Each structure stands twice: as structure tokens, then as C-alpha cells.
Amino acid sequence: MPEKRYLVTPGPTPVPPEVLAATAAPMIHHRSPDFRGTLERVTERLQRVFRTENDIVHLTSAGTGAMESVFQNLCSPGDPVLVVSHGFFGERFAAQAEVYGCKLTHLRYGWGESPSPDEVGAQLDEIEGVKIVFLTHSDTSTGVVSDIQGIAERISGSDALVVVDAISSLAAVPLETDAWGLDVVITSSHKALMSPPGLAFVSVSEAAFQASRSATSPRYYFDWERARATQEKGENPFSPAISLFLGVDVALGMILEEGLEAAFERHVRLGRAARAGVKAMGLELFSPDEDRSAVVTAIKMPEGIDGGSIVLSMRERSGVTIIGGQGELRGKIVRFGHIGYIDVFDVTTALAALELAMVGAGADIERSAAVTAALEAYAEPVSV
Amino acid sequence: MPEKRYLVTPGPTPVPPEVLAATAAPMIHHRSPDFRGTLERVTERLQRVFRTENDIVHLTSAGTGAMESVFQNLCSPGDPVLVVSHGFFGERFAAQAEVYGCKLTHLRYGWGESPSPDEVGAQLDEIEGVKIVFLTHSDTSTGVVSDIQGIAERISGSDALVVVDAISSLAAVPLETDAWGLDVVITSSHKALMSPPGLAFVSVSEAAFQASRSATSPRYYFDWERARATQEKGENPFSPAISLFLGVDVALGMILEEGLEAAFERHVRLGRAARAGVKAMGLELFSPDEDRSAVVTAIKMPEGIDGGSIVLSMRERSGVTIIGGQGELRGKIVRFGHIGYIDVFDVTTALAALELAMVGAGADIERSAAVTAALEAYAEPVSV
Numbered sequence: 114m115p116e117k118r119y120l121v122t123p124g125p126t127p128v129p130p131e132v133l134a135a136t137a138a139p140m141i142h143h144r145s146p147d148f149r150g151t152l153e154r155v156t157e158r159l160q161r162v163f164r165t166e167n168d169i170v171h172l173t174s175a176g177t178g179a180m181e182s183v184f185q186n187l188c189s190p191g192d193p194v195l196v197v198s199h200g201f202f203g204e205r206f207a208a209q210a211e212v213y214g215c216k217l218t219h220l221r222y223g224w225g226e227s228p229s230p231d232e233v234g235a236q237l238d239e240i241e242g243v244k245i246v247f248l249t250h251s252d253t254s255t256g257v258v259s260d261i262q263g264i265a266e267r268i269s270g271s272d273a274l275v276v277v278d279a280i281s282s283l284a285a286v287p288l289e290t291d292a293w294g295l296d297v298v299i300t301s302s303h304k305a306l307m308s309p310p311g312l313a314f315v316s317v318s319e320a321a322f323q324a325s326r327s328a329t330s331p332r333y334y335f336d337w338e339r340a341r342a343t344q345e346k347g348e349n350p351f352s353p354a355i356s357l358f359l360g361v362d363v364a365l366g367m368i369l370e371e372g373l374e375a376a377f378e379r380h381v382r383l384g385r386a387a388r389a390g391v392k393a394m395g396l397e398l399f400s401p402d403e404d405r406s407a408v409v410t411a412i413k414m415p416e417g418i419d420g421g422s423i424v425l426s427m428r429e430r431s432g433v434t435i436i437g438g439q440g441e442l443r444g445k446i447v448r449f450g451h452i453g454y455i456d457v458f459d460v461t462t463a464l465a466a467l468e469l470a471m472v473g474a475g476a477d478i479e480r481s482a483a484v485t486a487a488l489e490a491y492a493e494p495v496s497v
Numbered sequence: 498m499p500e501k502r503y504l505v506t507p508g509p510t511p512v513p514p515e516v517l518a519a520t521a522a523p524m525i526h527h528r529s530p531d532f533r534g535t536l537e538r539v540t541e542r543l544q545r546v547f548r549t550e551n552d553i554v555h556l557t558s559a560g561t562g563a564m565e566s567v568f569q570n571l572c573s574p575g576d577p578v579l580v581v582s583h584g585f586f587g588e589r590f591a592a593q594a595e596v597y598g599c600k601l602t603h604l605r606y607g608w609g610e611s612p613s614p615d616e617v618g619a620q621l622d623e624i625e626g627v628k629i630v631f632l633t634h635s636d637t638s639t640g641v642v643s644d645i646q647g648i649a650e651r652i653s654g655s656d657a658l659v660v661v662d663a664i665s666s667l668a669a670v671p672l673e674t675d676a677w678g679l680d681v682v683i684t685s686s687h688k689a690l691m692s693p694p695g696l697a698f699v700s701v702s703e704a705a706f707q708a709s710r711s712a713t714s715p716r717y718y719f720d721w722e723r724a725r726a727t728q729e730k731g732e733n734p735f736s737p738a739i740s741l742f743l744g745v746d747v748a749l750g751m752i753l754e755e756g757l758e759a760a761f762e763r764h765v766r767l768g769r770a771a772r773a774g775v776k777a778m779g780l781e782l783f784s785p786d787e788d789r790s791a792v793v794t795a796i797k798m799p800e801g802i803d804g805g806s807i808v809l810s811m812r813e814r815s816g817v818t819i820i821g822g823q824g825e826l827r828g829k830i831v832r833f834g835h836i837g838y839i840d841v842f843d844v845t846t847a848l849a850a851l852e853l854a855m856v857g858a859g860a861d862i863e864r865s866a867a868v869t870a871a872l873e874a875y876a877e878p879v880s881v
Contacts, residue, residue: 118531120524125739128524136740137521140504140512140693142818147502173695174558175735178718212715303736309524311557311695311738331596331714334562351559352687354695354738355509356520434526 116432121463123253123281123409123436123450125303125310128360129367132308136360143355149347151362156344158365162283162306162373163298163316165290170315170340173354176280176301178335179313181209183276183297185332186325187245190214194245195273197233199259200224200252201439202278210247213330218243224442225255225399225411230263243273244324251282254439256400256409256448258286265293274321280304280313284368285380285452286407296321305376305408306368307453308361311354317341380407381495383451383460386487390464393486394471395479399446404495411438411446412467415476420447423470430473431466457491500816505847507637507665507793507820507834509687509694512744513751516692520744527739533731535746540728542749546667546690546757547682547700549674554699554724557738560664560685563697565593566719567660567681571629571705573713574598578629579657581617583643584608584636585823586662594631597714602627608826609639609783609795614647627657628708635666638823640784640793640832642670649677658705664688664697668752669764669836670791680705689760689792690752691837692745695738701725764791765879767835767844770871774848777870778855779863783830788879795822795830796851799860804831807854814857815850841875 120127141147152171159169172179188194194215196207199222210217220236222228228248237243246268251258261277268275274296279288283298285305290298296318303310317337325337334351343350368376384407388398391412399411414420420437421444427433438446449463464483471478504511525531536555543553556563572578578599580591583606594601604620606612612632621627630652635642645661652659660681663672667682669689674682680702687694701721709721718735727734752760768791772782775796783795798804804821805828811817822830833847848867855862 118523118525120526122526124736125524125526133521133523133740136693137517139502139517140509140687141502142504142506142509142820143694144820145812145818147818174562174718175737177735178558178562181718184715209717212717214715301736303524303739309520309738309740310527310736311741331568331598333593333596334558334565351561352508352685352694353559354693354741355687356517356693356741357695357738428529434529434531436526436528 119433119459119462121433121435121449121459123304123448123452126307126450126453127455128307128309129364129454131367132360132364135363136309136356138359141355143353144348148355151358152347155358155362155365158369159314161369162365163290164288164292165316167290167316167318168341170317170337171344171349171353172313172315172335173311174313175310176299176313177205179299179301179315180206180278182315182335182337184209184213185330185335186337187274187321187328188213188215189329191216192244193218193240193242194247195220195237195240195243196247197228198222199226199228199249199255199257201254202252203249206247206278225257227257227401228259228264230260230267233264234267237268237271237273243271245274245276247276248278250277250279250288251286251408253281253409253450254442256406256411258282258405258408261288262293265295269294274324281408281452284373284376286405287377290316302357302361305452306361306364308364309357311357312361378495380452382491383407383455383457384410385493386457386460386491387449387451389490390460390483390487393479393482394468408452409448409450411448413446418474418476420444423447423474426470426473427466430469433463433466435463457488461487503817503843503846505817505819505833505843507688507832507836510691510834510837511839512691512693513748513838515751516744516748519747520693520740522743525739527737528732532739535742536731539742539746539749542753543698545753546749547674548672548676549700551674551700551702552725554701554721555728555733555737556697556699556719557695558697559694560683560697561589562719563683563685563699564590564662566699566721568593568597569714569716569719570709570721571658571712572597572599575600576628577602577624577626578631579604579621579624579627580631581612582606583610583612583633583639583641585638586636587633590631590662609641611641611785612643612648614644614651617648618651621652621655621657627655629658629660631660632662634661634663634672635670635792637665637793637834638826640790640795642666642789642792645672646677649679653678658708665792665836668757668760670789671761674700686741686745689836690745690748692748693741695741696745762879764836766875767791767839767841768794769877770841770844770875771833771835773874774844774867774871777863777866778848778852792836793832793834795832797830802858802860804828807831807858810854810857811850814853817847817850819847841872845871
């Protein structure tokens with residue numbers, strides 16, 4: 114038998130067979146009634162998942178393209194912006210701000226720290242005329258899920274537009290676009306929306322559309338206004354990833370059928386299960402040991418154990434794909450993703466394979482405890 | 498039975514079942530040995546299809562994103578560029594040149610005209626210091642396939658970089674990236690590469706990479722140098738459309754197994770079949786009646802017949818999707834695409850359904866002649 118594969122990463126995430134089947138349907142034309150229904154249904158379903166009445170712009174790109182689209186549509190060179198980062202992906206916003214010539218203030222938290230609403234507010238108060246605040250909801254590089262509600266509340270008196278990278282958090286942990294006053298929220302198809310990568314979605318407030326009219330950065334493919342105008346006619350401005358839309362449509366239907374609250378609760382229990390298993394094995398968590406940290410569990414490697422070799426050994430010995438650390442955390446941590454089409458047995462599979470790999474690497478760990486601890490933690494009811 | 502669908506458009510094009518099945522495989526991680534083989538094989542196969550030893554940059558986007566990537570990577574505001582257009586898509590290059598602040602000279606041919614190598618050369622000779630010449634190989638809005646070889650030869654003495662939009666032509670009609678000295682050639686997945694839309698590929702010469710180092714337009718997601726550096730390590734810089742890569746890999750295998758020469762010959766015969774059928778029906782061609790016009794056949798609507806209503810009637814009555822005119826040609830023409838996974842019976846299906854629709858619209862056409870004429874034209878051998 115060819116080796117069976119298990120994917121326990123935060124993006125791509127496993128795709129349900131119903132979604133895969135939908136993506137393999139015979140090709141249809143994107144400017145035709147065959148596709149229009151899908152496009153309109155995806156938009157309407159996304160609005161329910163984003164919890165917004167704002168327009169949702171569709172982009173055929175990775176999430177990073179959607180992040181860049183914010184600078185293209187909202188910024189002119191010299192615009193003061195505040196980027197709050199707490200990991201690899203927040204720092205990407207800062208790098209993009211430099212590329213687009215923004216006057217960048219970078220409130221840079223250490224990787225693994227959670228931004229404090231008061232500190233963000235105080236920082237914003239100090240700077241003259243900030244046009245945009247960039248926040249990361251879940252930074253998968255560390256497992257930290259930040260308190261967007263708290264930050265948004267603290268800065269709600271400011272004129273700045275609030276932009277949130279919810280790429281790995283949307284549909285996994287609670288996010289209220291309208292109720293929290295978030296102008297721009299970004300997500301992509303291959304995280305908790307449990308579809309293949311290739312599509313990104315951006316919720317854009319009227320204030321943000323207004324601001325885009327005076328922004329001078331060059332833009333064409335990622336132009337939000339053009340996208341909105343074309344979507345209003347039931348089309349996309351350029352050839353969209355048609356087959357991925359067919360998949361996302363089915364995935365969104367499944368998510369809404371489960372119900373967002375039920376999905377949030379499941380993700381809390383999955384996070385608890387992963388953390389309980391890791392601790393029962395005698396390993397230390399890098400990601401916060403809190404319910405909000407329901408996207409990624411990051412595990413510190415003991416002294417002398419290289420995370421990269423653990424990832425490799427899990428893959429080669431067990432067919433289980435997890436990921437190691439990025440940037441400054443390379444080698445020091447390994448990470449499980451548990452968003453989207455994930456049940457507790459995916460978490461226990463990852464724990465069991467991790468146990469094998471750690472033993473193989475000569476680590477001093479507790480055996481036979483992790484899986485049961487995870488199952489027990491998962492069984493505990495929660496309310497979100 | 499739900500109405501059966503037939504897709505006879507130049508993008509998206511029909512996708513072979515083997516390719517669809519490949520896109521529906523369980524998700525794998527893009528930074529893992531599971532994917533690395535696919536990525537490397539796709540690159541190597543693309544080089545054979547592009548006929549180049551240059552690097553091929555992968556982008557998860559529509560072809561328009563790849564077109565914009567040329568301006569981002571090669572242009573600084575004020576750079577003199579020459580855009581040669583002969584339809585909707587060539588004019589898109591001109592629009593993007595304006596967005597990126599280039600000093601644009603636009604040699605604009607009428608829609609349906611073919612650019613003359615001598616005129617392009619003379620125009621280029623007249624302008625001081627042109628940095629880039631933008632050419633469209635096949636403009637699907639008109640069906641014209643331009644003489645890129647002739648133009649490239651005529652301008653080969655210039656220092657300008659040569660950029661070719663081969664989005665709908667690559668793998669359908671001959672294009673020699675290296676032999677013709679083309680610095681940048683763009684294509685996308687959903688034309689003659691017979692895969693779903695969502696991926697674009699850009700072949701980039703060393704001279705173009707060199708020029709990119711001094712170009713100041715902002716870029717991040719579409720940065721070629723970052724893409725090349727990451728691809729050299731067997732990865733993409735950002736999450737690629739993994740499932741579409743799995744499909745393109747299979748499609749490229751099928752194309753190379755047929756052989757590029759055989760594919761070119763088949764496309765010539767498909768074009769001849771479409772034109773023979775149209776003429777036998779007593780309709781006039783809008784696209785040139787020449788073998789090179791092997792991508793799209795554009796058909797003039799007789800006085801009083803609206804192309805849009807013919808497209809609608811073909812779809813509603815027969816389940817056959819073709820497309821109408823774009824821009825200034827809206828209503829005046831209809832178009833068949835015959836690239837990629839197309840056999841002569843797709844062409845005869847479109848002709849038969851067109852015949853029904855024209856009769857339904859009260860047009861005075863020749864009945865019972867088109868299909869046979871197409872089959873006979875297809876049967877004639879050709880050499881390319």
C-alpha cells in the first residue's frame with residue numbers, strides 16, 4: 114500500500130471529500146448563468162461567516178495577495194500607518210508597508226506575545242493622523258490569537274481604518290466584522306474554510322471604499338472598486354479560479370449547516386485536546402494555553418531536539434504532515450494546525466506520531482498518556 | 498435529465514477528466530516532498546512548452562495578474578514603453594502602463610487587424626530609449642494571432658525587452674521563446690493548457706531579471722525574484738493553488754505526450770474546420786481566414802441579428818456555451834474557442850447549435866452544410 118497521508122497543518126488544511134468532488138466538476142464559463150448562482154451564493158454565505166453587511170471582494174490569489182491589496186487600495190506613499198505584529202504574518206504587513214512607501218510605525222511584539230489593547234491604543238494616540246491600523250487575528254507562526262475585540266474597542270474613537278488579517282481565524286474563532294467595527298477583514302480559502310488554496314476574500318466597509326478613491330498606489334488586478342462593480346453584475350473582473358469557487362460554495366454550506374457557534378466550540382475543544390496531549394507527553398507549549406488559541410498548537414522542542422528533524426521523522430515514519438517553526442523559531446518549535454475539516458482523531462493521530470518521533474529522537478517524554486488526555490479534554494463541554 | 502453542457506470558449510476551456518480527477522486528490526502541503534516533485538515537474542514541462550531555458554515564475558492568479566507583474570517588476574514611473582495592441586487584451590497592457598505611470602506609446606491597431614512587423618519596427622525606431630515592447634500573440638477578442646516571429650525579428654536590434662502575452666496561444670500555435678528572443682512570455686492555466694483557471698506562468702529571461710533590479714514599482718506578491726529564489730528551493734513563496742498544480746502537471750504530461758507539433762497541427766485543423774463550417778452556413782468571418790488564426794473563430798452577425806441573443810439562445814436551447822463580442826464588438830460578433838481539450842466534434846456541436854440559433858433568430862442561412870464542411874476541412878492533412 115502506498116503510505117497513507119495525514120495533514121495536520123494550518124493551511125492548507127484537509128479538504129472534505131464533498132468539496133474536492135465539487136472542484137472536479139466539468140468546467141463551466143465564469144460569465145454565464147451556470148456560474149452566477151455560485152458566485153452570488155458564495156458572497157452571501159461569506160457575509161454570514163464574516164458577520165458583515167459589507168461587500169466581499171473575491172480575489173484569485175493567496176492571502177498575501179489580499180494583504181497587499183490593502184496597501185494598493187488604501188495607501189498613498191507617505192501615509193502614516195500602524196502595524197501591530199506578533200509573528201511572521203504581522204511582520205509581513207510591516208514589510209508590505211515599507212514596499213508601498215507608507216510612514217510605518219511598527220508595534221512589534223515578540224513572537225508568542227499577545228498584543229495588549231491598551232498598548233495598541235496608547236501607541237495610536239501618540240501618532241499624528243494614522244490612516245490605517247493593521248492587526249493580525251491569528252498568527253499561525255506562534256499560535257497566538259489576539260484580542261481583536263478588545264483592541265478594536267480601545268481604538269474605536271480614532272479615525273483610522275482597522276484592517277484585520279483573519280486568514281487562519283475566520284470560521285475557527287469568533288470574529289464580528291460589523292459589531293467590532295472592522296473596516297477590512299481578509300481571509301483565504303485554504304484555512305478554516307476547508308477548501309484548496311487559490312482564493313482570497315476581503316470584506317471592505319464603505320469607509321474603506323471611500324478612502325480607496327484618493328489612494329494613489331498603482332493597482333489593477335487587485336482593484337477593489339473594479340471587483341465590486343463587476344461582482345454586482347454577477348461576475349468577476351478577471352477569470353476567477355472557477356473550480357475553487359465551486360468547492361468553497363460547498364464548504365461554506367457545510368460550515369453554516371454545522372453553525373458558526375458549533376464550529377467555534379469544536380475548535381476550542383480541538384485546541385484543548387491538542388494542548389492536553391502535549392502536556393501529558395511532558396512537553397512544553399509555546400503557544401498560549403488558553404481557549405482562544407484554537408487555531409495552532411505550537412510545541413517547544415526540548416534542548417537538543419531539532420524541530421525540523423521531528424517534522425521529517427513524523428512524515429517519513431508515519432505519513433503525518435505537521436510543520437516546524439518559521440523565521441526565528443525555525444528548529445525550536447513544531448506546530449499542529451487544527452482548523453477546518455478536523456476532528457479529534459486528527460489531533461490524536463498527530464500526537465501519536467509526535468510521540469513516536471520524539472522517542473525516536475531520544476527525547477525523554479511520557480509515553481501512552483497523550484492520546485487519552487486529548488480525548489478526555491475534547492469530551493469536556495465548553496461554551497463560547 | 499439535467500441539460501447537458503458543452504463548453505466551446507477560449508478560456509476557460511474544457512478540462513480533461515484525468516486533469517479534473519488530479520485536482521480532486523486529497524490536499525497535500527506545499528512545503529513538503531509530496532508537492533516538490535509536482536512543482537519541479539511542472540516547471541520542467543513548462544520550459545518544454547515555452548521552448549525556453551529561462552526560469553518560469555509561477556503565480557497563483559489570473560493571466561491579468563501576470564500581465565500586471567510585468568509592470569511591477571520591470572517598470573519605474575516615466576519609463577518609455579511601446580504597447581502594440583490589436584484588441585481587448587492588448588489594450589489592457591496599455592491601461593496597465595498608464596496605471597504604472599509609464600511613458601506610453603500605444604500603437605493601436607483596429608480590432609481584427611494584424612500588426613505589421615515593419616510598422617512596429619518603424620514605430621520603435623522613432624521613440625527614444627524604449628525599455629519594453631508589449632505584444633499580444635493571440636487576442637481572443639478578435640481571433641487575430643499576430644506574427645510574433647516577424648515582429649521579434651524586425652526589432653531584434655533594439656535594446657528593448659520584448660514581452661508577449663501568450664495566454665491563449667501557448668501550446669495551441671507555435672511560439673519559440675528562446676529562438677525568437679522573447680524576454681517575457683505569459684500564459685495561464687485555463688486556455689490551451691486545458692486546466693482550471695487560477696494559475697499563471699511567466700517565462701523571464703536573465704536580461705529581464707537584470708532589469709527588475711532597478712525597477713522601482715512597488716511589488717510583493719508578484720515579485721519575480723522572490724518567486725525564483727523560492728522555486729529554486731522547490732517551493733513557492735506563498736500558498737500556491739496546490740490542487741490546480743496537480744491538474745496542470747497531468748495536463749502538461751498529456752500535451753507533451755501528444756507532442757507540441759501534433760497539437761499545433763490539430764489546432765490548425767480545428768480552426769480550418771470552424772471557418773469552413775461558418776462559411777458553408779453562409780456567414781461571414783470576422784477573424785482572419787488564415788491557418789494562424791487557430792485559437793478563436795469570430796463570426797460576424799448579419800444585419801439585424803444581435804450576437805448576445807445568439808449566445809443566449811445557444812445556451813438555453815442547446816446547452817452550448819460560446820461567447821459574444823467584447824467592448825466595441827459587443828453584439829456584432831460571436832466567438833468559438835477551439836484550443837486545448839477540443840476535438841472536431843466540439844466544433845461541429847457549436848456549428849450545429851449556431852445553426853439552430855440563427856434559424857430561430859430568423860437569419861437567412863444555409864442549412865445542413867456546416868457540419869459536413871467542417872468535418873471535411875478537418876480531415877485535410879496540414880503541416881505546420
